[in-house]
Amino acid sequence: MINSDTTPTRKASTRTNDPERTMAEILSVATKEFAHKGLAGARIDEIAAATRTSKRMIYYYFGSKEGLYVSVLEAAYGRMRKIEANLHLKDLAPALALKNLVEFTYDHHQGNEDFIRLVMNENVQRGEYLGQSKAIQKLNGSALETIEDLYMRGVKQGVFKKGLSALEIHSAISALTFFNVSNRHTFALIFGGKSGLGKAQTLKKSQVVDMITSYVSA
Known part of the structure; x- marks a missing residue:
């Protein structure tokens, strides 16, 4: 058939x-x-x-349908990385660059639930289609390069501690900003009544910035 x-x-x-x-x-x-x-x-x-x-x-x-799906993934990541590149983080002091990166990632995820859903769906597919795209691999490689640059500048200036990798920092940022959106519905249903406001209070942007800054700072 x-x-x-x-x-x-x-x-x-x-x-x-x-x-x-x-x-x-x-x-x-x-x-x-x-x-x-x-x-x-x-x-x-x-x-x-x-x-x-x-x-x-x-x-x-x-x-094909699968080709369109891969193109959708590429476009979604491409939009995020394009905006990220326009932050001009290399021109900023390391601590400010990190703060701006975390704030951007937080805002992007909060305002783009479709992006979060796409990533969640692709995890269900075990990354089968994401792995087919060299464009996405290149785009996300640039994200690590951005973090590596600001982190190493911070280490040299003594504001960031030694021993971390760009991937570890990226993972920490992603974990704190992604969860807020990916789990907002189940989190609210399970813990919403505990807040006294009828809905669960997920991490605020300032809290995420503080957590990442504390994690990286010397």
Whole structure:
């Protein structure tokens, strides 16, 4: 039996005059579809309908449902790393650079639940599709380089303690900022009544900054 969700149809293409805009719109709609339904549950038919285009055009641009999924992951990480690069952390004192990086990561995750869902879904897939993308590996490699630069500058200036790696610092930042979003619903259901406010109080941005700063500081 042919899987209609992974095989192009013969429906005529309806939008060819602006490929970049069309691809961007497809990626935007597909991001929400994959974030909320996962790879298995997402439907190309629904993405096509929401973008006023055809399955045939989607497959023309992205090759397959899996190809679109990988492109969505690449776009999600790409947006984050692009903003991160524009923070110009190399121009800042190490402590301020670290503070700005943590605040940015916190704000990004708080404002982009679809990104968190995508990462959670990809963990369910055991990173199968993330591992296929050299672009994502390169992007995330640059994130470690950024941390390595500010950390080593801080060590040389005596404001950061020795013995840490960029990966350890990145993991600590990710853990504290990711959990706030990925577990907000279950955390609120389990502990919400304990706060006296009807909902669980997750870590505030200032608290996360303090924790990471204390962890890294000399």
